[in-house]
Amino acid sequence: MAVISTETLPVVSEADIVTVRRCVRESAQKLGFSLVDQTKVVTAASELARNTLIHGRGGQMELAALNGPRAGIRLVFEDKGPGIPNIDLALRDGFTTGSGLGLGLGGSKRLVNEFEVKSQVGEGTRVTVTRWK
């Protein structure tokens, strides 16, 4: 697996969520993702960016375009927010601490091929997702 390019975007405002969607879309198009796969990875990015903004109190996303045996996109969302005390619970559909629907984490997990959450209470959260072409 080779990393073709990386890009880091801030996620500190609602406008940044729109920028994240646009950059992930462009990257997926460049790699030749099908329209459905583009839509899935962009939607997952939108959910995760919103989590970073609202629950993580802002952070950043690193976007990596991957090549090698398979083309793909890896997204790493990082924040220094309060962290997630119970990741299994947070992944459950309908569980929310905010005012949303509780589909963000669990829903975006279904839209990608690889999904990893690392979180330390009081220190922050890192969500890494990969969608292969």
Added chain:
Amino acid sequence: MEKIPILRMGEYLLVTIQVDMHDRLALTLQDDLTNRISQTGAKAVLIDISSLEIVDSFIGRMLGNIAAMSRVLDAQTVVVGMQPAVAITLVELGMSLEGVRTALNVEAGMELLRNSADGHEETQYGSYFH
């Protein structure tokens, strides 16, 4: 402030979402539509999302809220034109827009509204295939 225009056509309100909405813009649309229904006594709201490239849980929730609020104000809502890739993604995400009536395109949506205004389809909340 940036806003999504709401067109009035007789008893209907028409909205075409053509931009990638940030969250506050979606909430503004929800409030604006609710106010317009109340001011105009509109009987139906038709929302064309054919230009939307994604619907995430936030926008999905907004569509559900608009449908629920308009129902309470005695108006119906129909969402038309969802792209197939968006529909696939939305269902996989875990949302099926329950309680939101949908139609394939504007024409089918208008017919759905006309038919239910005539009292043929008062309680049907499902997809409408022309």
